[in-house]
Amino acid sequence: MTNEPSINVDHDEAGANIEHGDHDNAYSGLLVNDAHWAFGTDFEDPLAGVDTTVPSGVDSHELAVYCQMLGDDALIFSQRISEWCSKAPDLEEDIALANIALDLLGQSRLLLARTAAADPSLVPQLPEGSPVPDEDRLAFFREDLAFRNVRLAEVPNGDFAEAVAKILIYSTWRLAIFERLQSSRDTVLSAIAVKGVKEMSYHRDFAGRWVLTLARGTEESKTRLLTALDGLWPLWDELFETHPVEASVAAAGIGVDPAEVADEAGVILDQVFAAAGIDRPERGALAGVRGQKGRDGLHTEALSKMLADMQVVARQYPEGQW
Known part of the structure; x- marks a missing residue:
């Protein structure tokens, strides 16, 4: 005898039995003695079947660090946006923000998997x-000093005006980079970028x-939007500062030098601001350490x-299974 049912029985409206195989039962998998790590959502290798060979002439460590940078951006910003779940102004925006967070989380998973494939020594x-x-x-077992995301991604949530202003700034910058990243010599990065361009558009x-709606709405909504943009603007310049790793992978035809997209991204934002009837903020850049x-x-x-x-639950149960 086995404790795992092979047939599940329901009844139709007339009371007749309806038999199902286990594959139709959403709960049958819980009866299988097949342990998984407790914190994941899909337990297959996200790069399964993909050629992860590092292109010739490319430093594998630099490729890994570059993917880690892009992956950390998406992971941290996804976490911030996901904090809006159940808190948005209405259900439609709540779902939209959740979908944006999921898109970014998917990008992060692929990019951090590419990091590990290119240089396993970076994996805790x-x-x-x-x-x-x-x-x-990489997501749950690194300290803050090991993360390479831009600081815009980690800004704590304010009101809804700040959320949409932050998404606009981030996605305008990120989309310009991913559009160029589609032609990367690394087939994995290229494929991630092709998908990412559609999402970030x-x-x-x-x-x-939403920026147009708030700017053209009430005095209160416009004031909140302008306050949000003014507070976020000191982090704008950092998005286009070139790190040595970014310069190196760009020269190798793998990555993108963010400085090359600064003018393009600026033009896009200026077009949005002009349509909204507001001016670009004039705040100076936030200094580093x-x-x-x-x-x-x-x-x-x-x-x-x-x-x-x-990270608290994952760190408490690093061998957690369910």
Whole structure:
């Protein structure tokens, strides 16, 4: 005898039995003695079947760090946007923000998996036999100084006006980079960029429409929008500062030098601002620490607090199974 049912029985409206195989039962998988790591959502290798060979002439460590930078941007910003779940002004915006967060989380998973494939030495070590996949080790078991995201991604949430302003700035910058990244010599990065361009085109349009709505709405909505943009603007320049790793992978035909998209991204934002009837903020750039910023692992205090919440359960149960 087995404790696992092979047939599940329901009844139709007339009371007749309807037999189903286990594959139709959403709960049957819970009866299988097949342990998974507790914190993932899809337990297959996200790059399964993909050629992860590092292109000739490319430093594998630099490729890995570059993917880590892009992956960290998406992971941290996804976490911030996901904090809006159940808190948006109405259900439609709540779902839209959740979908944006999921898009970014998917990008992060692929990019961090590429990081691990290119240079396994960057992946945190866990107890032997731990079921945690590499991309989740990178997400949950690094300290804040090991993260390479731009500081805009980690800014704590304010009101809804700040959320849409932040998404507009981030997606305008990120989309310009991914459009160029589609021609990367690394087939994995190229494929990620092709998918990402479609996603972030929606993100930018969603935020742009809301910026126009708030700017043309009430005095209160316009004031909140202008306050949000003014507070975020000191982080704009950092998005286009070229880290040595970015310069190196760009020269190798793998990555994109962010400085090359500064004018393009600026034009897009100016077009949105003009349509909204508002001016570009004039705040100066936020300084780093001894010249170091997010790409160097120097962050605001907000990142440490976010990671404490995001990582606490995984760190408590590094071999957690369900």
